[in-house]
Amino acid sequence: MTAPYDALLFISFGGPEGPDDVIPFLENVLRGRNVPRERLLEVAEHYNHFGGVSPINAQVRDLIAAVQADFAAHDLALPIYWGNRNWKPYLPDTLAQMKADGVRRTLGFVVSAYSSYSSCRQYRENIEAAQRQVGEDAPNVDKIRVFYNHPDFIAANSEQVRTAIQSLPAALQTRPFVAFTAHSIPSSMAAGCDYEKQLGETARLVAESLGLVPDQWRVVYQSRSGRPEDPWLDPDICDFIRTLNPETDPALVIAPIGFLSDHMEVLFDLDEQAAEVSAEHGITMARAATVGIHPRFVGMIRQLVQERLNPEAPREAIGLYGPNWDVCAANCCPAPVYPGRPSRPAT
Structure with missing residues (x-):
């Protein structure tokens, strides 16, 4: 064959x-x-x-x-x-x-x-x-x-977050806050795709696997670009850190589930900028590794x-939505629309 x-x-x-x-x-x-x-x-x-x-x-x-x-x-x-x-x-x-x-x-x-x-x-x-x-x-x-909802992707991310939690001082490991980060995208792009829904599902599945309660985690964003007046997904991770109360949330784990490797945006935006804001705000921060290898x-x-x-092989997926499709629809995930610029035609 x-x-x-x-x-x-x-x-x-x-x-x-x-x-x-x-x-x-x-x-x-x-x-x-x-x-x-x-x-x-x-x-x-x-x-x-x-x-x-x-x-x-x-x-x-x-x-x-x-x-x-x-x-x-x-x-x-x-x-x-x-x-x-x-x-x-x-x-x-x-x-x-x-x-x-x-x-x-x-x-x-x-x-x-x-x-x-x-x-x-x-x-x-x-x-x-x-x-x-x-x-x-x-x-x-x-x-x-x-x-995003493959069981092995969830398991790999969960292990990386668990390792980050264990790297915190012992007294702070019992209830850290976990911020799941992903690259921000224009709101007009997000409106035409499942990006937010899928990120939310990955975060939920990882949080549940770690036994986190709903008020112990949330999805936030990083690395936005473009004009300041154009709306993008928020909150930004650094802005979010400033809203945390060091008395009730003294420890923060940042889990970059939107990225697959520890590349530049992870190293600079999280290990440099977010770490600096956390220290200034009196919060102990640990950053989970991406899934990498x-x-x-x-x-x-x-x-x-x-x-x-092999069409008979199992199509693994967990959670609410099942395995994604193999062939994308013609109108799937259109290009973002920016003020003052014409939209791009579908190809």
């Missing part, structure tokens, strides 16, 4: 790997978006603070190596490729290499757990644009479903591949 796919393609955001990469990378990220130049330069300083190197590319390499080892341990012979939206290796270059290697049909694993324009549909648009650039016989790419997360990726290779 012929296998339905002959490769797996990792599709990620990309990041600079040296000081000279920072401005060109950010210009790629912000091209066509209503973001002031001053904000670009401000974000550039975040990268320069860490030597102009984002950890995201190295972390994707580590994840691919872990998945390759897991594939080998489970006799799954599927080559893995990798292409980025905003930096090398660029997605069109990767598809061109796959075409040269004879790859015709591949599964695409977007390194994002949730549905929104920027975390799902835009990647599908990137794939289509790359296919047009490669031309005839460009590989077909079928995107793997989002996995946690074995449960790595195994989940293999399971998501196996369910597409």
Whole structure:
């Protein structure tokens, strides 16, 4: 029986790997978006603070190596490729290499757990644009479903949060407040997708697995960009910390469940800014690690591949909503609408 796919393609955001990469990378990220130049330069300083190197590319390499080892341990012979939206290796270059290697049909694993324009549909648009650039016989790419409620994703996040709680002073471990963070997006983008609902479900499932009561956790946001007058999802994590009462909530665990690796926005926005605000506000803070290369997360990726290779394989999901669909609807997750700019047509 012929296998339905002959490769797996990792599709990620990309990041600079040296000081000279920072401005060109950010210009790629912000091209066509209503973001002031001053904000670009401000974000550039975040990268320069860490030597102009984002950890995201190295972390994707580590994840691919872990998945390759897991594939080998489970006799799954599927080559893995990798292409980025905003930096090398660029997605069109990767598809061109796959075409040269004879790859015709591949599964695409977007390194994002949730549905929104920027975390799902835009990647599908990137794939289509790359296919047009490669031309005839460009590989077909079928995107793997989002996995915000996969039991192994929940288990991996729960273990990371539990470890963070245990890192607090013993007297503060009994009832810390847990703030689940994710990248803020424009409210107009959120209105057209399930991003908030899915984040809320992931947070709820992790909180329940840890025995947290409802007034002990909430979802907050970080890393917003764009014009200050444009509405984005809130509250911001730093603003939220300032609302906590150090007498009743002396310990805070920040769990970045909206991210899969400890890349720049996690390191700067949480380990630097949120940590500083927490200290100023008299709150002891611990930051949970992202799922990274946690074995449960790595195994989940293999399971998501196996369910597409074998229609009889179980489609794992827990909670209220069941497994997400494999093929997105034509009008799914539309682009955000900014004041004074026309909306983008669906593609």
